[in-house]
Amino acid sequence: MAIDWRSRVLDEVGAQRPAMVTALADLIRTPSQTGTAAEHEAQAAMASALAADGLEVDHWELPLAELRSDPDFPGTEAPRTEGWGVVGRLPGSGSGSDGGRTLLLDGHIDVVPPGDPATWTHPDPYSGELTATEVRGRGACDMKGGLLAARWAVRALAATGVPLAGDVLLASVEGEEDGGLGTFGLLRRGWTADVCVVPEPTALDLVPACAGALTFRLRIRGRAAHASRRTEGVSAIEKLVPVLAALAALETERNVGADPLLDRWGIAYPLSLGVVRAGDWASTVPDLLEAEGRLGVALDEDPAVAQAALEAAVAEACAADPWLRQHPVEVEWWGGQFASGRLPSESDLGERVAAHHHEVTGAPAATWAGPFGSDLRLLTGLGGIPTVHYGPGDVDLAHAPDEAVPLAEVEVTARVLALLALEVCGPR
Incomplete structure (x- = not known):
């Protein structure tokens, strides 16, 4: 009898909920502002977590001088003397003609400063406070909720032992908020994929383009x-x-x-x-x-x-x-x-993500473009990787007081990404 890997993986997502909710709260409690030591600490913790999840982990120091001299360097604003990349790989068994395509999930771990604490209802902007419906704190929405959802999906795939034909990659990047250093660095390190989802906050809508x-x-x-x-x-x-x-x-x-x-x-x-x-x-x-x-x-x-x-x-x-x-x-x-960026018109990635969203939620996903810059333009432009945004949280809360992300949306994102990985990377 054929194994129903889809059901197994989705059941595993459900079983992992308590652990993943706790992990998200812990991640928010690390004040990983762009260019600070805490940003690097968060990357080291993510590298250890991905290894514990059963992934092969590449955790490397970004060659800042080399990257800054590159004519395509996207720029930075926060002073920094070091930077770190993290990519976790759930390996498949094949590639190319035998269906082994690669899916990249790319999320940034850096956050912007919290601003005046007096403008927050909650006394600690990095509390990671959990309620029955959401988790609160700077970075919850932009975009630790999405990054954690990606980890949740890949962890479920690894835990079930589904025999994938292609690789699933999970990248945790620094420096997105001030230019895209981390994603630029992983592309220059040679990491690539057939398609990519960046789980930025879209309130579970589909965003195939960004200004x-x-x-x-x-x-x-x-x-x-x-x-x-x-x-x-x-x-x-x-x-x-x-x-x-x-x-x-x-x-x-x-x-x-x-x-x-x-x-x-x-x-x-x-x-x-x-x-x-x-x-x-x-x-x-x-x-x-x-x-x-x-x-x-x-x-x-x-x-x-x-x-x-x-x-x-x-x-x-x-x-x-x-x-x-x-x-x-x-x-x-x-x-x-x-620069601006757009999913290539010939790619069906948007339709695939939208179909899995409908399967999980029973509702259609709206489609719109973001008025903000993002790493999408690096992945599509420099990397040649068809990329969309799809993730939990309302972008109106990004960079704002009382930032929070709904836990239900984080779980939905994990389920959608897990189903997409099964389709793209394919059980053997």
Whole structure:
């Protein structure tokens, strides 16, 4: 009698729930902010966990100097002197003509800072607090819930001993939040696959495309003077005002006719400033302002075209202002540089994931594109790996106070990914 591996694997997912819920809470309690020592500690713990799950583990130090000198390096923002990659491999027995295809599940372990703790309802942003329906804390949604769901799926496959023809790979990566260092590093190490799912928070919807995001810095120079004689100086803060107006107009212009996949968002390609620094003394007219922000890149747009559009808008604002005409704003492109990315039209990966989602939940999965940058663009663009996002949690909670992820969605993701692995990698 043929073994019903699908039922066995799904039963194992159910049996593993208590252990996996505890593991998720523990993972959230490690404050693995991008570029910190805790990020590396979380990677080491993940490597040990994957080995305990029965996977072959590659845990290596990223060659930062080599990667930074690569012309395709995606950039970073957080200072770092080290980085680590982790890939767990559940090996299959064959490849190519005998059906042994490889599935990659790629998730980032780094998180953004929690912000002001006073804005959180829960006193500790890294509490990993469990309720009957969710787990709370920074990174729960973005994206430790998804990373844990991927581990849950692969652990169930390993525990049943299903004889796969192809490999299942689980990558835990650093540095996604500020550019994609970890996924870039695993591609340059030679890891590849036939298809990939990145379980970013999509609320169990299907996301086959993501817009890009380019980090920029503006330097506006004024002329210092004593505040009592402010008219003898030129305030760099005041000179930001016409530049802000130009950027707002540019954002409006760039969002005309946005791709319909982004219709669910109020603004498909946001342009915003996130950091503004100016002045060094309350009674001195500030002679320098630095502003840092992000420019949304349209789907299928060359990032160089987006950069040129912002530079032209800033130059036009300077040309209309007598001071800025003589002291033009300096534009610098730095930090994370996220191109847009899209699942190739000839790939049926989206349909396969959607079918397994329907099987598990009994409901269809909506399809949309993300207005944010992600590792999808590296996997599809540099790696040539058809990739989609599908995972637990609401993206509106990412980077926000009171971040949380529903436990039911984490389990559904694990079930869907396990079924996809059985289909892609195929029991012998």
